[in-house]
Structure formats: structure tokens, C-alpha cells
Amino acid sequence: MSTINSKIPQGSLSDKWKNYKDHQKLVNPANKRRLDIIVVGTGLAGASAAATLAELGFNVLNFCIQDSPRRAHSIAAQGGINAAKNYQNDGDSVYRLFYDTIKGGDYRAREANVYRLAEVSNSIIDQCVAQGVPFAREYGGLLDNRSFGGAQVSRTFYARGQTGQQLLLGAYSALSRQIGLGRVKMYKRHEMLDVVTIDGRARGIIARNLVTGKLERFAAHAVVVATGGYVNTFFLSTNAMGSNGSAAWQCYKKGAWFANPCYVQIHPTCIPVHGEFQSKLTLMSESLRNDGRIWVPKKKEDAEFIRAGQLKPTQIKEEDRDYYLERRYPAFGNLVPRDVASRAAKERCDAGYGVGSTGLAVYLDFAEAINRLGRHVVEQRYGNLFQMYEKIVDDNPYETPMMIFPALHYAMGGLWVDYELMTSIPGLFAIGEANFSDHGANRLGASALMQGLADGYFVLPYTIQNYLADQIQVPRFKTDAPEFDAAEKSIEDRIKKLMNIKGNRSVDSLHKELGHIMWEHIGMARNSEGLKEAITLLGKLKQEFWSNVRIPGESADLNIELEKALRLADFIEIGELMARDAYNREESCGGHFREEYQTPEGEALRRDDLLSYVSCWEYKGDNIEPELLKENLEYEFVVRQQRNYKN
Amino acid sequence: MDKNINITIKVWRQKGPKSKGSFETYKLNNVSQSSSFLEMLDVLNEQLISEGKEPVAFDHDCREGICGMCSLYINGHPHGPDSAVTTCQLHMRKFEDGATITVEPWRSAGFPVIRDLMVDRYAFDKIIQAGGFVSVNTGGVPDANAIPISKKDADLAMDAAACIGCGACVAACKNGSAMLFVSAKVSQLSLLPQGKVEAARRAKAMIAKMDELGFGNCTNTRACEAECPKEVSISNIARLNREFIKAKLAD
Numbered sequence: 001m002s003t004i005n006s007k008i009p010q011g012s013l014s015d016k017w018k019n020y021k022d023h024q025k026l027v028n029p030a031n032k033r034r035l036d037i038i039v040v041g042t043g044l045a046g047a048s049a050a051a052t053l054a055e056l057g058f059n060v061l062n063f064c065i066q067d068s069p070r071r072a073h074s075i076a077a078q079g080g081i082n083a084a085k086n087y088q089n090d091g092d093s094v095y096r097l098f099y100d101t102i103k104g105g106d107y108r109a110r111e112a113n114v115y116r117l118a119e120v121s122n123s124i125i126d127q128c129v130a131q132g133v134p135f136a137r138e139y140g141g142l143l144d145n146r147s148f149g150g151a152q153v154s155r156t157f158y159a160r161g162q163t164g165q166q167l168l169l170g171a172y173s174a175l176s177r178q179i180g181l182g183r184v185k186m187y188k189r190h191e192m193l194d195v196v197t198i199d200g201r202a203r204g205i206i207a208r209n210l211v212t213g214k215l216e217r218f219a220a221h222a223v224v225v226a227t228g229g230y231v232n233t234f235f236l237s238t239n240a241m242g243s244n245g246s247a248a249w250q251c252y253k254k255g256a257w258f259a260n261p262c263y264v265q266i267h268p269t270c271i272p273v274h275g276e277f278q279s280k281l282t283l284m285s286e287s288l289r290n291d292g293r294i295w296v297p298k299k300k301e302d303a304e305f306i307r308a309g310q311l312k313p314t315q316i317k318e319e320d321r322d323y324y325l326e327r328r329y330p331a332f333g334n335l336v337p338r339d340v341a342s343r344a345a346k347e348r349c350d351a352g353y354g355v356g357s358t359g360l361a362v363y364l365d366f367a368e369a370i371n372r373l374g375r376h377v378v379e380q381r382y383g384n385l386f387q388m389y390e391k392i393v394d395d396n397p398y399e400t401p402m403m404i405f406p407a408l409h410y411a412m413g414g415l416w417v418d419y420e421l422m423t424s425i426p427g428l429f430a431i432g433e434a435n436f437s438d439h440g441a442n443r444l445g446a447s448a449l450m451q452g453l454a455d456g457y458f459v460l461p462y463t464i465q466n467y468l469a470d471q472i473q474v475p476r477f478k479t480d481a482p483e484f485d486a487a488e489k490s491i492e493d494r495i496k497k498l499m500n501i502k503g504n505r506s507v508d509s510l511h512k513e514l515g516h517i518m519w520e521h522i523g524m525a526r527n528s529e530g531l532k533e534a535i536t537l538l539g540k541l542k543q544e545f546w547s548n549v550r551i552p553g554e555s556a557d558l559n560i561e562l563e564k565a566l567r568l569a570d571f572i573e574i575g576e577l578m579a580r581d582a583y584n585r586e587e588s589c590g591g592h593f594r595e596e597y598q599t600p601e602g603e604a605l606r607r608d609d610l611l612s613y614v615s616c617w618e619y620k621g622d623n624i625e626p627e628l629l630k631e632n633l634e635y636e637f638v639v640r641q642q643r644n645y646k647n
Numbered sequence: 648m649d650k651n652i653n654i655t656i657k658v659w660r661q662k663g664p665k666s667k668g669s670f671e672t673y674k675l676n677n678v679s680q681s682s683s684f685l686e687m688l689d690v691l692n693e694q695l696i697s698e699g700k701e702p703v704a705f706d707h708d709c710r711e712g713i714c715g716m717c718s719l720y721i722n723g724h725p726h727g728p729d730s731a732v733t734t735c736q737l738h739m740r741k742f743e744d745g746a747t748i749t750v751e752p753w754r755s756a757g758f759p760v761i762r763d764l765m766v767d768r769y770a771f772d773k774i775i776q777a778g779g780f781v782s783v784n785t786g787g788v789p790d791a792n793a794i795p796i797s798k799k800d801a802d803l804a805m806d807a808a809a810c811i812g813c814g815a816c817v818a819a820c821k822n823g824s825a826m827l828f829v830s831a832k833v834s835q836l837s838l839l840p841q842g843k844v845e846a847a848r849r850a851k852a853m854i855a856k857m858d859e860l861g862f863g864n865c866t867n868t869r870a871c872e873a874e875c876p877k878e879v880s881i882s883n884i885a886r887l888n889r890e891f892i893k894a895k896l897a898d
Contacts, residue, residue, distance in 0.1 A: 052785040067706060068772050070812055071714045087792060123786070130788035132781045132835065132842045134804040141795025159805060165713055166808060173780035180776035188769065211761060240708040277682045279689055280710045388712065391729070391736045392683075394649070457785045506696045508689065552701050558762050560704055561696065 004616065004631040007418045008112045013637050014094075017116045020419070021462055025469035032057035035468055036220040036476065038205055040192045040247055042069035042175065044168055044449060045432025046226030048456030051174035054183035056461060058468075061218055062175070063187045063207060065242055070172045073228060073240040074452060077164025078285035078385065079148065080156035081128075081449040083121040088145050092153040094118045099638065101447060104150040104337050105412070105440020106590035106606060107640040108263070108614075110633065112419060117438050120458040121450050125157055127457055131170040135159050147290055148445035150337040150645075156446045161285055161384045167449055171456070190216070191563065192247045194487045195223055195254050195428060202428035203477050206487050210563060213556040215491060217484045219477035222427045222464060225251060226456070229411030229433040231264050233571045233578065234523075235515025237408035238270060238283040244567040245574050248415050248434050256423040257616040257629065259416035259436035261574065262582035265443055265591045266524050267409035268294075268341035271392055272361040276512075281407040282392060284364070285385055286445040289334045291369035291378065292402070294341070296353040296362050298322040303353045313355065313363055313401050324348055332645040339442040339591045339604075340645060342406035346524050347602060349405075356403050365401035406524060410448060412439040412591065413581075416616045416631070420463035421455060424616075427471075429464060431455035436614070441590025495555045498565050503548030507564040510545050514572055517541065522579050527595040531583040538576045545572060577617060577626065584628060587611045599642070608640055649680035652744040656691065658703055659751045664759045664767075670749075680740040684727060685710060685717065687739055688750075705764040710735040712876065715811030718818075719764055720751040725815035725874045733813060733876045753818035756861045757825065768814050770860045771828060778852035779832040781841050800838045807834040809877040816871035816879075822863030827871040829853050830887035831879050837890050847894035854891055 009020040027035065035058050039050040042064040050062040064072060084097040098118040102109055125143075129135065135157050136144040145154040159166035178184040189210040196204040196219075204219035230245030231237045252258045269284045297303045298320045305311035324344055326333045336344075345362050348354065355361050370378050375398060379386070386397050393403070415423050415430035417437055422429050432452040439447065521534035545568065553559045588597045588604035589611075597605040614631040653676045661668030675694070678687050685707050692702035708716040717734040721727035727737040742748060750764065758766040808831070816827035833850050836842025842849070865884060872881045 048785075055784040066708060066714075066716060067768055068812065070772070071708055071716050073709060073714070076709045076711055076713050085791070125791045126788050127783075127785060129791040129794070130781065130783045130841055132804075132839050134801050134808050134835065134839065135791075136805075137796055137798045137801040139798050141797055142792050159808075162713065162809065165811075166805075169808065173775065174783075174785070176772065176776040177780045177782065179772075186772075188772075240714060241710060242708050274681055275679055277679060277686050277690060279683075279686050282711050387731070388736070391712075391732055391738065394681075394738070394740060461785070506693055508693065550696060552696055552699065558704065558765075561702060 004629060005418070006110065006631060007420055008110065009419065013111065013115045016112050017119055024462065024466040027465045027468050027472060029057050031472040033059070035059065035471065036061065037222050037224060037464070038063070038218055038220040039224045039226060040205065041072065041226035041228065041432070041434070042172070043072035043074035043226060043228060043432060044171055044452030045434070045456040046072070047168065047171035047175045048453050049224055049226060049431055049460050050184055051171060051178050052457050052461045053464070054178035060178070060184040061187065061220060062184050063190045063192060065189065065191045065210065067188055069175060069186060069188065070169065072168060073243050074168045074449070075165045076240065077449055078161045078283065079287035080146065080158035080163045080446040081124065081167060082148065082155050082444070082446040083125045083157060083450065084118055084155060085122055085125060087143060088154045090153045092155050096153065097121060097155065100151050101438070101444055102440065102638055103643060104444040105442050106604065106643060107440065107608070107635065107638070108589055108633065109438055109440030111635060111637055113437050116459065117451060117454050120454045123458055124450060124453045128167055128170050131173060133159065133166045133170040146287060147335060149286055149289065149335045149341070150332070150444040158287065161287070161382060164449060167453065171453070192227070192250070193491050193566070194250045196483050196487045197254055197425060198477070198481060198483045201426045204479065204484065206484070206491055211558055213554065213559055215488050217479035217488065219479050221468060221471045221474060222429065224429045224431060224460065224464070225415065225434050226431045227434050229414065230571070230574050231408040231411050233514065233575050234408045234518045235511050236273065236278065236281050238267060238281050241280060244571070246567050246570040248430065249570040249574055251415055251423060251425065251428060251430070253619050254425060255619065256425045256428060257416035257618055258413070258577060259614050259616050260413035260581065261578045261617065262522070262585055262592050263412035263441045263590060264408060264578070265338055265410040265412060266342045266406045267338055268345055268406050269364060269404045270407035271389065272356055272358065272403055272405040282388065283407070283409065284389060284402065284404060286338070288364060288382060288385060291373070291381070292334065292364040292366050293323055293368060294325050294334055294362055294364055295321045295323045296348045296355060300352050303355060306355045307357060307359050309357070322353070329645040331647045336645045337442060337444060342524060343593060345406055361403040361405045363401035364404045366397065367401070370398065410443055412436065412441060412443055416614065420466060421460050422463070422467060427467060429460060431460050441592055495562065498549065498562065499551055499555050501547060501549050503550050505544070505548045505550060507549060507551070507561055507568055510541065510549060511564070511568050511571070514541055514568070514575060518575055522575070522582055525593050525595050526582050528583060531579050534579040535576060538572060538579065542572045545569065580626070581615050581617065584615060585611060603642070606642070649740050651677045651679055652739065652742065652746070654678055654742060654745070655747040657747065657749045658764070660703070660763050661760050663762060668760070678739055680738065682739050683710070683735060684719070684721070684737040684739065685735050703764060704762040707735055712736040713811060715813040718753050718766060718813055720753060720818055722749055725753065725818040726876050731876060731878050733811070753814050755817045755823040757817060757823060758814060770862070771812050771814065771825070773860060774825065774829060774853050774856045775832065777856035778849040781836060782845060794840050796839060804835045804838040807831045807838070807879060807883050810879050811877055813876065815874050815876060817862065819870040819874035820863065821868060821870070822866060824865045825857050825862040826865040826884050826887065827875065827879055827881065829857050830883035833890055834883040834886045837886065846890055847897055850887060850890040851894050
């Protein structure tokens with residue numbers, strides 16, 4: 001059925017990556033110096049790739065939209081990073097990390113990719129420690145671990161509640177060293193607006209200098225996109241304000257397949273929405289579920305009194321509380337995977353047991369942990385998160401339970417890549433959250449950091465050489481090629497068109513409208529009617545955007561509204577493709593829940609006989625339906641089951 | 648309980664690095680005290696756009712206090728009147744109904760203004776590029792548990808590593824010194840065995856680069872520590888001075 005070659009190496013699961021490395025082509029040091037690589041993005045994947053490729057001897061051009069490479073949104077990851085070290089002697093292994101990840105992803109990822117990820121996970125921890133990342137330690141001086149959702153072992157390494165920050169600063173320091181040595185050229189406040197292909201291969205990018213507003217051209221032998229995910233399509237998410245899907249989307253429009261766009265993760269523990277002016281949602285780390293217990297009132301009338309402000313959570317007696325995760329999933333309790341925890345919260349709130357003034361919240365309670373461990377231990381483990389909560393909500397979580405609700409967090413879908421992390425355009429690679437590869441339909445906690453760094457430090461620096469080995473005779477490209485002219489011209493036209501609309505709506509007001517459509521129809525629960533309606537609504541919104549957006553200022557100048565408008569134009573189209581993909585996928589799996597397909601207990605019902613494939617969408621032109629290609633997912637090593645976290 | 652308030656805000660507007668800037672005054676009504684300071688500025692910008700004017704340019708990204716991008720000098724304080732927060736974590740409940748709020752960019756020779764409230768902090772990156780790293784390549788490193796590190800040192804290193812590179816320390820300092828920033832990185836790495844190997848070279852290189860980029864000297868006013876959103880301690884500066892003197896003596 002499948003005509004797609006994902007280039008999975010031969011051999012047993014544990015031999016595949018070894019076999020690949022043993023037989024792949026390499027580039028010798030003298031030739032590396034003659035090859036240029038563009039890396040777009042400076043998050044965990046981008047920074048680690050740029051640094052490692054430069055260490056190997058390639059010339060690297062690295063781009064970020066922020067004022068410094070250290071600001072990429074990987075920095076906000078809180079809880080930790082998984083690795084199969086088994087330092088705790090609690091039964092962990094490479095196979096078990098692989099198995100948990102593929103099960104957590106609801107059997108919608110490639111076995112070979114996930115196994116490789118688990119294999120290199122240990123090297124990541126070694127590398128980060130060597131860089132001086134201050135991971136948490138035990139009194140004996142060795143590394144400490146904690147547990148995350150979907151696992152029964154403690155394999156998560158952490159640096160207080162700032163693991164992403166510390167890992168990113170580690171990668172940033174390696175990158176900075178290479179910039180200082182002149183092996184990486186850093187372009188900050190530059191946004192990639194298109195990929196340039198010559199004879200079918202990726203050979204460069206067009207980027208907008210965000211300070212001057214000018215379009216600039218850059219050529220290279222290969223292009224690596226490490227620009228993160230697209231969940232800001234929903235307007236409200238845990239992503240940074242600048243996080244966007246445009247670089248990946250422009251690759252799609254140049255012919256790179258977009259895979260599984262409907263798989264997005266809704267994180268169960270975020271601070272609930274509180275007003276129309278709100279600009280983003282704040283995550284409360286999953287690590288809190290190690291010690292916090294999630295509950296709502298058992299009696300509807302208690303929930304009603306709480307919503308009306310007549311009753312406080314601390315006044316609800318123990319026997320009147322419903323610790324619904326512990327009740328429904330005794331084996332994993334509060335540490336079920338994110339998709340399961342989010343849906344369970346929605347189920348309780350929909351049934352009328354939600355708390356907070358809106359009824360769209362549940363409690364995350366630390367009273368038991370504080371009794372058991374003492375306040376100082378809880379403070380040591382989660383102090384910065386508690387402080388963050390208090391600053392936003394103005395409530396003390398040591399005394400009263402936190403209120404939380406699910407929010408958009410991560411995109412498992414993204415650019416399709418083969419085993420070598422190359423997209424369907426030769427010479428164009430995608431790493432980190434920007435690709436679709438390792439998390440299937442749901443990502444486990446503490447696995448994003450693992451995947452970003454695995455791709456950047458230990459996978460791409462190998463696989464890209466297999467491509468570049470054939471490119472050593474290719475001289476450096478000039479940016480005056482007609483392909484660069486054409487790409488720049490089409491961006492210029494697009495910008496001109498946007499500036500000339502001079503309508504009445506601000507970019508943000510349109511983006512909020514997009515967010516409402518997405519949350520309502522393509523959010524935690526989806527159905528065929530709603531998805532059809534979403535496609536209609538998104539078409540109307542697209543029209544409204546292209547006829548009524550207002551962008552003050554000039555285009556050849558610093559212009560933040562223009563930056564946002566360019567991204568929003570793409571978000572609307574990404575939303576359309578998400579709806580289309582969700583409509584096509586007539587099953588429930590991981591983060592994708594179709595109401596028509598559920599078990600009698602309300603769990604996700606997968607349909608492996610019909611839908612065991614990666615949906616790869618190929619762009620066919622504006623206002624033409626994209627074509628769906630299917631990469632069949634063969635399970636050779638793992639027996640797929642209905643996911644069970646009950647016993 | 649949070650309520651809605653009316654405020655007057657005086658914002659620094661400046662077209663470019665070489666242009667002359669000035670304050671503009673705006674009135675904003677019905678601002679929710681539950682909103683963050685930056686959400687209040689979003690509302691102001693919506694208002695300006697609807698009037699056909701150019702919105703105020705300011706840096707921001709994660710809006711949860713960790714990326715270090717937001718950088719506003721509010722009523723005379725970097726990141727405003729609340730303690731241990733970045734601008735994005737400052738909420739309007741810290742302001743009274745009828746308040747007048749003054750908003751300026753970081754002001755320092757090391758951080759030229761790009762537009763309005765946006766400044767160029769690439770000097771910080773250059774200081775890190777001069778030596779704020781451990782010189783190891785990817786691969787070929789020992790097992791992570793091969794080097795035990797005392798919990799105390801690991802915790803102290805983490806305290807220093809919490810720096811988000813926002814530049815509030817420089818903005819707070821009357822000398823425009825970057826010593827707190829530099830010392831945080833030098834401390835983190837010199838506390839750990841991995842970083843000790845090149846500690847002397849690092850301290851000298853980073854200080855030389857800081858001087859070259861036009862940051863001022865430290866005169867121990869402690870303003871940096873008081874305004875640091877991550878409460879990085881000036882004991883790091885003492886540690887940096889020790890490292891620097893040791894390095895110089897060894898020369």
C-alpha cells in the first residue's frame with residue numbers, strides 16, 4: 001500500500017541504528033570545510049545541531065527570531081528529560097523506555113525511530129553533565145531522578161523546575177563557543193520566510209531581517225529546519241508569543257509533506273483561562289503530579305457552591321472528594337499520560353463537577369504531600385512553580401489547592417521526515433518539534449527535551465553526512481540564481497498585498513477568532529460535523545483576514561504587526577489542514593479524540609486495521625485540496641494493544 | 648479581589664538608535680487587575696492600532712518569566728515594583744486605580760535602543776562567546792555519574808545558573824556594570840569539576856570582553872541583586888573576583 005520509503009535500516013530493533021552508522025557515507029574533514037549548512041532555530045534541536053555540526057567542521061549559518069539564541073522556547077520546559085540510565089535500579093532499560101514511549105504515543109510512531117531515541121538518551125545526559133548543566137543531585141553526589149507520566153520507573157533527570165532552561169543554556173554555551181571560534185555565523189532577529197530549492201534540492205532560504213524589515217538571501221548545501229511546533233494556531237497555548245509554524249509551513253508549500261497535523265497535545269496541568277485579554281496560558285509542570293493529587297467534589301451541589309464562591313476547597317471533607325484519576329486508573333494514578341489526564345478532566349467538568357468561577361478547572365492538591373514530607377521538601381521540589389502560580393493567580397498553593405485545566409502545549413505532528421530526518425525535499429531536514437517523527441499520537445512528559453537533543457547532538461550530525469557525501473563536488477551557491485529571485489519576489493508580493501489591505505481588524509483580534517474556532521471544533525474532542533463546520537469557518541476567516549486586516553507602519557522597517565500577520569496567514573492554513581486531517585482520521589488515538597470512536601468506558605478507540613498509517617499531506621496549490629499519502633506503520637516487534645493504565 | 652482600574656501610562660517612544668526619543672502619555676480605562684503588565688500593553692497597542700497609530704514596540708516572548716526577553720523599566724525599577732519577577736510576571740494588581748505608570752527601556756551604554764522599549768543585548772551573547780562554556784565537543788564524554796558532585800555545590804551552581812540574561816542588573820546599576828551577569832556564569836562553572844579545568848582562562852576572557860563592550864565597573868551598590876528577577880546573589884561577584892585574582896596571580 002505504501003509507496004513511501006522511510007529508509008528504515010535492516011536488522012533487529014537494537015541493531016538498526018548501529019547498522020546504519022556502520023555503513024552510512026561520511027564526509028572527510030577537508031570536504032566538511034567546503035560545505036555550508038543552514039540551521040533555522042536555536043532551541044534544543046537547533047542549537048545542539050548547529051554546535052555539533054560546527055564542531056565536526058561544517059560551516060554553519062544559524063538563525064533565530066529572538067534577540068538572542070538563548071531565548072528559544074525550549075527554555076520554558078520545566079519538568080525534566082528522560083533517559084534509560086537505570087541509575088535508580090528500578091528496572092529501567094532502553095527497551096522499556098522505547099516501549100513506554102511507543103505505547104504512550106498510542107502506537108502511531110515508527111518502532112525504529114523510537115528505539116533509536118531510547119538508545120541515544122543516555123548519551124544526552126552524559127553530554128549535558130560534561131557541559132556543566134547543574135542537574136539535581138543526591139547527597140552522595142550522584143544524579144537524582146523523578147517520575148513522569150506513563151512510566152512506572154524514575155528515569156527523569158531534572159534541574160529544579162527549570163530543566164529546559166538549563167539544557168538549552170548548555171546547548172547555547174556549546175553554540176556560543178562555535179560562534180566565538182567563527183565556525184557558526186549567527187543571525188538573530190531574522191525570520192525564515194521561504195526555503196529556496198534548485199533542481200529539486202533545498203539550497204537556501206529567504207529571511208526577513210526583523211530590525212530593518214529587509215529581505216535577505218542565504219545559500220547552503222543543506223537546510224535544517226528546527227523551528228518548533230504550531231500550537232499557537234489556537235492563540236492560547238503554553239507556547240511563547242513568537243512561536244509559530246511558518247517556517248515549516250513554507251517548506252510544506254514548497255513540496256515537503258506535512259505529517260499527522262491533527263496530533264497536538266493538550267497538557268492537563270495549566271493555569272485556567274481567566275479573561276478575554278489573556279495572551280497565553282501558563283503550564284504547571286507535570287512533575288507536580290509526582291506529589292500533587294487531582295480531584296473534584298464528589299457531589300454536584302458542592303461543586304456548584306464552590307463555583308458561586310460560597311464554599312472553599314479546604315472545606316470539602318476527604319470522603320466528599322473524587323480523586324478521579326486514582327479511581328479510574330489505579331496502576332498509574334495521577335501519573336497517567338497527558339492525553340488521558342486531560343480527557344478525564346474534561347469529562348468531570350462536562351459532567352458538572354468543575355470548579356473555579358467558570359467551572360472549567362479541577363484541583364491539584366498538595367495538602368497530603370505537605371503532611372507527608374513537610375512544607376520545606378515540597379518547597380525544595382516545586383518552589384519556583386508555586387511562586388509562579390501565586391504571582392499569576394494571587395492565591396497561595398501551600399494553603400489552598402491549585403486550580404488547573406488542560407491547555408494546548410505541543411505538536412506531535414509536523415514535517416514528515418524519513419529515518420535520516422530528511423523531509424520529502426532532498427537536502428531539507430527537520431528536527432525537534434518541527435518534525436513528526438517520534439511521539440506518535442501523544443508525547444510522554446520529559447520526552448520533548450530528549451528528542452530535541454537526540455536529533456541535534458546524536459542523530460542529524462550522522463545522517464546529514466549520508467546526504468552531504470554526494471554534495472562535496474557542488475560549489476558554493478550564489479544567491480543571485482533565478483530561484484532566489486523568484487522566491488524573494490513572491491514574498492515581496494505577499495507582503496505588499498498584506499500592507500495594502502488597510503482594513504479594520506487588528507492581527508490579534510483575528511488570531512483570537514481563529515483560536516476560538518480551533519478550541520471549539522478541533523480541540524480536546526472532535527466529531528465529523530464539527531470538523532466540517534470548522535473547515536467552513538476557517539475559509540470565512542481566511543477571507544476576512546485577507547480583506548480586513550490592518551497593519552500600521554511600513555514593510556521595510558521594524559514592524560511587529562507585519563511579523564504577526566505573516567504568521568497568522570499561515571496559522572489559518574495550518575488550522576485548515578489540521579481539521580482536514582482530523583476529519584480523515586476516523587479513530588481516536590492519543591491526543592486525537594473523535595467522539596464517534598470510544599470504548600464503553602470512554603477511552604480512545606484505535607482502528608489499527610484501517611488507520612495504522614502516517615498521514616502525509618502534499619500541497620497542490622492554493623485553494624486546491626491537498627493530496628493524502630500514507631506511510632504504512634509496520635509493527636514488527638511490539639504487539640499493539642488497547643492502552644491500559646488501569647492495572 | 649481584583650477589579651478594573653483606570654490608569655495613565657507614560658511610554659518612551661523612540662524611532663531608532665540615533666533618533667531622539669520622548670515620552671508619550673496614554674490613558675487606559677477598565678484595565679483588569681488580573682491581567683499581566685504586558686497584557687495591559689497589548690490592550691494599549693490594540694487601542695493605538697484602532698486609532699491608526701503605530702503600536703509600542705517591546706520585547707517579550709515566553710510570558711512566563713524564563714526566556715529573559717522582556718525588559719521594561721517601570722516606575723524607576725527594572726521589571727517594575729514587584730520583587731523576584733520579570734515584567735511579564737508583573738500583574739496589574741500591583742497598581743492602584745488612577746495610577747500614573749512610567750515605562751522606559753533599559754538604559755545603558757551596553758544596550759542601545761532599537762525602537763521604543765526594545766534594546767539590543769547582543770553584548771551579553773558576546774561575553775558568553777568569549778568564555779562562558781566548558782570546551783567539550785559532542786560525544787566522547789564520561790558517564791554522567793562518573794564525577795560525583797556534592798549536593799551543596801550542585802545547588803549553588805544551580806542558583807547561579809538561574810540567570811535568564813535579561814539585563815536588569817545592568818539597567819539597575821548606576822555604572823552600567825554587567826558583573827552580576829558575568830559572575831553568575833563564572834560561578835556556575837567554577838563550582839563544578841567540569842568547569843574548573845579552564846576556570847582561569849574563562850574569568851579573564853569574560854571580564855576582558857565585558858570591559859571592551861563598554862560595561863562599567865562594580866562599586867558594590869547591590870542594586871543588581873535587589874532588582875534581579877531570579878534573585879541571583881552578589882556573592883557570585885565575590886566568587887568571580889576570587890577567580891579573577893587567582894587567574895591573574897597565576898600569570
